[in-house]
Amino acid sequence: MSDLELSNRAVRGRALPRPPRAGTVAALAFVAFLAVATVAPWLLQTADPLAIAPREAFEPPSAAHWFGTDESGRDVYSRVIEGTATSLLIGVSATAIGLALGLLLGGLAGLGGRVLDFVVGRVNEVLFAFPGILLALLIIVLWGPGPVTATIAVGLSTAPGYARIIRGELVTVRSSGYVEAARVLGHGRARVLARHILPNALAPMVVLATLGIGQAVVWASALSYLGLGAQPPAPEWGAMLSAGRTYITTAWWLTVFPGLMIVLTTITTTVLGRALAARDGARR
């Protein structure tokens, strides 16, 4: 049966656009939820995320506290909601930094001459060779811990990966038939770059970016574990996760829910990224 399946795929090819899948729809719904949690968290919250109540610490999930309470008696659900903005901001801006730097490096390598390509290649290798965590440690001890530095650290350590992909795209697009055709038509370098090379080389970036956001959130949470992430008491998923880890055997809810948010966000961004990629692929 699967043989047939295989050959069928071979015949059909991949160009047929697929209708949106259930997964994509669910992902979009979750994105909407995240958006509300980011812009207007109070609409979703059931309590003040910062209000402490030591006497009500470590309460398991209940009707009053959907996700239970943490070690200071704060409502975990409201904190998770509150943390959305910070966590996503870290994810989004870290990805933005990584992409921006990746664009710069990849652009220089992909569009500059051979020498520039070689030099940037080495620079990239240096960034790659630097253990990401060390980069993060150094940046954080340099500028102090906090979401901003965690963001920069994560952004920097993802940059070489992006740079590599962008360079590859640029090289492919640069030598493509349509770029050549544009040259034959007599278009100038700048126009070809602006109209053809950049838009086509950068189209996959949207997909990459969506995939990067989730990974960046995970990365930032690892920094929080090492005590280098967000500043207390601001709730951030990674920080909540690492704080709750201490109590994993006694209060599972402290880790499960922020962890779930991280996983869901990553999955969501990946699913959306895939959907975008599929659409882009179909268009090509």
Next chain:
Amino acid sequence: MSAPVLEVRGLSVAFGGDGRRRGARDAVEVVRGVDLTVEAGTCVAIVGESGSGKSVTARALLGLAGSGALVRADRLTVAWADRRDASEREWRRTRGVGAGLVLQDALVSLDPLRTIGREIGDPLRIHRRMSHAAARARAIELLELVGMPHPTITVDRRSGELSGGMRQRALIASALALDPPLLIADEPTTALDVGVQARVLGLLDEARARGAGVLLISHDLAVVSRIADTVIVLDRGAVVETGPTAEILGAPRHPVTRALIEAVPTEVPRGVGLTTRDRPVRSAQPVVEAARTASAASTTGRTPPPPPAPALEGIGLSKSFRVGAGTTHAVQDVSFRVERGRTLGLVGESGSGKTTIARLALALAAPDAGEVRLAGEPWSPLPERDRRTRRSRIGAVYQDAFGSFDPRWSVGRILRDALVAARRDPSDAAVTALLDQVHVPTDAAARHPLALSGGQRQRIAIARALAGSPDVLVCDEPVSALDATVQARVLDLLDELQRDHGLAMLFISHDLGVIRHMSDTVAVMRSGRIVEHGDAERVFTAPEHEVTAALIRDSPRLARGDGSAGFR
């Protein structure tokens, strides 16, 4: 050997109605009630336009139509075994053993990551439980059989390291590995240059001589006429005509068959449309002829004006590439000239430097030596900035039209962009005019090239090249990706445009028929040099160089039973 190796009655294949929840469309029948019989030691050819269901039929014979495919047949006997309700296991016993299949896309039908020895050895390993060593030894024998150069070395190569012809032969070798009584070859010669094509057809012939039944699939009647005993003509999934080759090709009864035959350019003289035979497209005297007459007349005067400069001229061009450790001399000391309103055809085997010349002409590459002149003025030596304003004087049409379109742009945008490049008004009217010129419906402007047929795409590419009202058109294999009938339409279009606008054309193809049909003068290339150059008719009828002669000899020609011309 009484029973035929392949007997099919009422074969139908439908797609789409596969019960998948989404896409619950009605089933589309792409093969409808096909009957087929292949006797041992004979060759049956299925011909038909692109999309007529040839490949689907072939794959259905080995149970490879796909799980989405609904296959029905009153009779389906492959290698003497009834396969109507075969399980996957049973099918596997047929594949490779009872029937060998050579897929249509030879260039990508070998796993690029495995050596061809492994690929050829696979059936032996799977069906005969041969050891790797034994399979490899047999693979070498098979490679010898198919005439692969240096089989002992090639056996450890991977498809990426082989030329198209070598890949095709390796693929045939793998189909022949178990010496199956039935060999199905789906378009085994497309995209091959004529020499290789001849050798591949020879292989099929040998297989048939050894007693195998051969089912050949092609849209190229010239190829079919060469080896098939019987021809089956498919149209939209149904058999419209069937019979002995000579009969079908000599006296086609069905219009589809006739159209197929007429589309073969070889037999059609220069200046006669391939699709509209009744009306020769060059009814009026060509512009250039007129000019020539005029100039001839003026020679009677006292001061002969200097002969008009050729539209495109190459003088002593050389170009080499550093490849790995060595240097490839892609073009060596080549000179040519293309007059206004005339076509220079460039032929030659694969890798002989044709494309390189096109790139030099388009100033996409700079020659190492020599010069390209456009309308008598320097072209290649100019800095790109100075060339840019004159770029609209020379247009280009490539083999891969699709790849030459920005994948993000609609047809309209592509054409507008070309108008802008030529400093013309990029209005909707201008776009419509361009589309009209190439006979593409104007509503295509809003569409993406993906939503167009191959022939339409090629027309858009031509329209784009025309946007700047060029004097010169460089066409590099503009029709080799198209099937015969579509090819015919595109060639007619080019002809018409040349007539209307006095275009000079540098026309590149490895297909002698096409070249002959299109060219006024012909240059034959080999290893970067022009070995013969002259008037088209002269070159084809009285080749001087052995390379040319060999090309003409190997080139398949439509042979008819009575040898008479096929058009009214």
Next chain:
Amino acid sequence: MPRSRTLRRVALRLAGAVFVLWAVATLTFFAVHLVPGDPAQAILGGPGSQASQEALDQVRADYGLDRPLAVQYLAMLGRLASGDLGDSYALKTPVADLIAGQLLGTLTLALLALVVAWVLAIGLALWSTSAGRIGRAIAAGIELTAAALPHFWLATVLIAVFSTSLGWLPPVANDQPSGLVLPVLTLAVPLAGFLAQLMREQMLDALEQPFTTSALARGETAAGIRLRHALRHAALPAVNLSGWAIGYLISGAVVVETIFARPGLGRTLLRATELRDVPVVIGVVLVVALVYVAMTVLTDLVSRAIDPRIALEERA
């Protein structure tokens, strides 16, 4: 002629590697020195010890920490050039010895994790490409979730399940192989999720290629198609990623070694940064960079072996 080209390539490669090492050392040196905090404190016992001003001055003089940064930098380069990584501030022992003692543990961990991640990823990819729609969706879910698991959290859960609840495996590293299971899994699972996603895409891609139909036409089985054809294609990008993966795993080792109390470079690095133990930080970073460079060369070779097209392309 071909030999000289090969030599040139090797030379270029070596020069590139040296450049990478130099740049890494330089960056680390200045970064660590820019960081607030005082190596003299580390030298004087770090946590909890109360060093006097005199002692600090003394130490700064002893270690040349009072010299201008440029001088310290050149001195370090000189030392490195002669192959001397210097002495640890905090441990007072040669950095080379220190790293030599830790390298094996981390490499074992990282390489094992890489292998396990590969095996898991291949298994997942094989399974998900042969499963039906639902199976495929499940596999995709597993991959995505695995890739989204932070190491520290996964480690904790693994300990809670396999050590505390089930008592199957030791929660901290010990001399037995069983002590390696949880740390390796912790590192391998997220990577496997990542690799599996990549491999599955590639496999599906390969399964749609005409050569797949061609192999089927020869009588190849579905399993054979996956194992002999699709897997190779899937392996390519994954192999190429392995250089990056080693870096990722070593970063992850910082967390994993801490949680599972394994000796190793990750922990050494973490501690050395905390203490501003500059020679150790530079030493570890250099070694990691070296491992990375070696790994890229290796993956390069492997992918060339898998796919000769790469070499061809390079020549073109």
Next chain:
Amino acid sequence: GCTPAAESPEASGDPVTGGTLVYASGDGEPSCLDPHVGGNYPQALIAGQFLESLVSLDDSGEVIPWLATEWTASDDGLTWDFTLRDDVSFTDGTPLNAEAVKVNVEHLKDPDTQSSTGYLALGKVDSVEVVSDTVARFHLSAPDSALLESLTQPWNAIESPAGIARGMEENCLAPIGTGPFIVDEWVPQDHVSLVRNDDYDTGPADRAHDGAAYLDGIEWRFIPDSASRYAALQAGEVDIIDNAQPDTLDQAAKSGTLVEIDAPRPGASNRIELNSGQAPFDDVRVREAFIRAADVNDGIDALFFGTAERSFSVLSSVEPLAYSDETLFATDLDEANALLDEAGWTERDADGIRSKDGVPLTVRFPVSTNQSIPAEQSLFEQIQATAKEAGFDVQLEPLDLSGWYGALFTHEYEAVSAPYTKVGPDVLRILYHSDSITPAPSGYFANLAQLDDPELDALLTEAASESDPDARAALYEQAQQIILGGFYALPLYDQQNHFLHSPKLQGVRAMPTVSTPTFADAWLAD
């Protein structure tokens, strides 16, 4: 003090000889096993297994003999004679004698040794004179009532002179002492192996049994992650862990399968010092307002699961001279607000943060992630929340160790928590004497409250030289009243020092000196 909190499920049987104990330490791994070098608590923990001191303390805090059998001070308090046991050799065979003591003191005072804790403790010792083989005479520059207490500390333990002579690098790897165990091997970041000293027959006067230890040896492991450490103990991979976290203590107590040792460290309590050297805490009203506003009792209960008792003293509860005054620390938000209004911090922004002349009422609070356990960090967050109600903007800054020191050096803090372990009330002098404020931009200073009060300085100096116990006690009480009354510090609880061990392990106790565990009398029951 040593109080087994959970009852041992089995009755203690007869001691069993043999077996290797696995100890899991959550404290940082020492960079040098010789506690003379540097001198921190992780070193003290392990050094107690192979080094011994001249004197020790008993459970009631009395000084008792150890390597020194008796000691006498001159009337002016400037010379001390210590009589040593004459039957003791170091494990390398070097005899213990007055010369050895002299070498040790000189080693500690030698700048090249890079000693800090031990060096400070011997600040008043000028030199040691070898009176005879068994009598060592200490010459002091000033009377030191804390000398004996200082000498009980592991940081001032006596090592083999031959061992010291090997040089720092070697001595760091395996210092040689007279203790019950010998350092066999140190695998960095993994463990230190200790083997039994078969010839051992010393020990402090209150030791439970004579002769060599029961255990064959100790594997001293470093497991920094508290959850892993506890899991390892539960899984039986290790026999005893230190730095047990409050929730696991609670869990262990409930399950009753593990035994707890609660041994608060001596010296200072865990407290938050308020930097009185700069605004806003240079104003006593603001300090008091902060202390009144910060509500910690409920938090301590919840976060520490009843394992930590609220302290109202800057000294550890194990210090007999600790002075406690609960009334000063009653939480009172109204009072806090009134005080701040009075002090001129009247403007409040949208978040309720007060400011004065446009300067917000910011309290920078660097937190060492190495030194403060998660529960404590959470407590700080609660303080942050409650202090905010009074209008304080507490900015918690989690920092790694070097960064944390850096923040202190540059005075970039208004509040900080920095425990200090030392035997005896003389710790007050180190923490609150104005000499401990170093104006230099670098260099450690212990007076983090930056308390600069001549009256207090005089009291502390006098107490340090006062040999009469009652007079000394009175002086320290006065000093503590000044510190507490001036609201320089917010005491939280004793320095937590909980051990958890399996019931198999018996006969273990925490030394009454700096509360490190000793395994000289411990055995592993089957």
